[in-house]
Amino acid sequence: MIRSIVKYGDPVLTRKAAPVADVTPEIQQLIDDMVETMYAAPGIGLAAPQVGVPLRVCVIDVSGGRKGGEVIALINPEFVERTGMQLEEEGCLSVPGHNATVARPERAIVSGLNRAGTPITVEGTGLLARALQHEIDHLDGTLFLNRLRGVPRDIIVRKIKKQQRSGAW
Ligand SMILES: [Zn+2]
Numbered sequence: 001m002i003r004s005i006v007k008y009g010d011p012v013l014t015r016k017a018a019p020v021a022d023v024t025p026e027i028q029q030l031i032d033d034m035v036e037t038m039y040a041a042p043g044i045g046l047a048a049p050q051v052g053v054p055l056r057v058c059v060i061d062v063s064g065g066r067k068g069g070e071v072i073a074l075i076n077p078e079f080v081e082r083t084g085m086q087l088e089e090e091g092c093l094s095v096p097g098h099n100a101t102v103a104r105p106e107r108a109i110v111s112g113l114n115r116a117g118t119p120i121t122v123e124g125t126g127l128l129a130r131a132l133q134h135e136i137d138h139l140d141g142t143l144f145l146n147r148l149r150g151v152p153r154d155i156i157v158r159k160i161k162k163q164q165r166s167g168a169w
Contacts, residue, residue, distance in 0.1 A: 001033050002033070002040050003033050003051040004052075005041065005051060006049075006051070007094050007095070007169060008094055008145070008160055009169065010052075013050070013141065014141045015054055015141045017049050017054045017055050017057075017141070019055075020057060020075045023113060023115075023116070027057065030051075030053060031057060031059060031073045031115050034048065034058075034059045034073075035059050038093075039061075039065040042064055043064070043093045044060065044062050045058065045059065045060040045061075045062075045131040045134060046058065046059050046093060046135070047135045049138055049141075050094050050138060056139045057074070058139065062127045062128050073114055073115045074120075075112055075114070075115075075117070076112050076113055077110045077135075077136055078110065078111055079108060079110055080111050081108070082105035082108050082129075083105055083107045084105055084106030084107050085104070085106055086103070086104055086126065086130065087102075087103050088101065088102070088127075089101050089102075090102040090130065090134065090144050092134070094143065095156070098156045098160065100145075100156060101152075102148065104130050104133050105129060106129060107129050108124055108128075108129040108132045109122070110122050110136070145157065
């Protein structure tokens with residue numbers, strides 16, 4: 001089932017999400033819905049708070065679903081290691097239409113549980129490393145806008161506020 005994606009301004013996006021205690025069928029359904037929602041958007045990553053669920057769950061497919069079987073589902077993800085630095089343009093399904101260049105570590109290793117509840121470790125460089133960090137940020141209530149320096153962030157926030165006032169957000 002495709003769920004609706006909440007946008008910047010919704011308080012669920014700024015709260016720290018709670019760890020998942022048990023990988024129940026409800027959590028697995030949430031993951032399946034998130035994958036469907038991510039592909040439909042379309043996007044390459046989605047965190048549970050973005051569908052209004054304040055739990056530490058995210059899904060990533062840097063191919064955007066173009067190649068089969070590449071989706072990564074992570075429950076309670078934690079960074080094991082982050083190294084290097086990359087500077088690339090980034091966007092967010094909860095901040096549609098507003099991209100910006102964000103500095104992130106070039107490589108990330110993350111551990112967590114997969115959809116079956118089995119411990120896994122995911123290692124990514126480049127776009128995958130960026131997606132892992134963007135989605136885990138969501139679980140901590142952080143948007144990519146919070147990673148920008150003052151002026152670029154202020155410009156985007158001002159444009160969004162204008163859209164909100166006109167009812168276009
Ligand atoms: Zn996002």
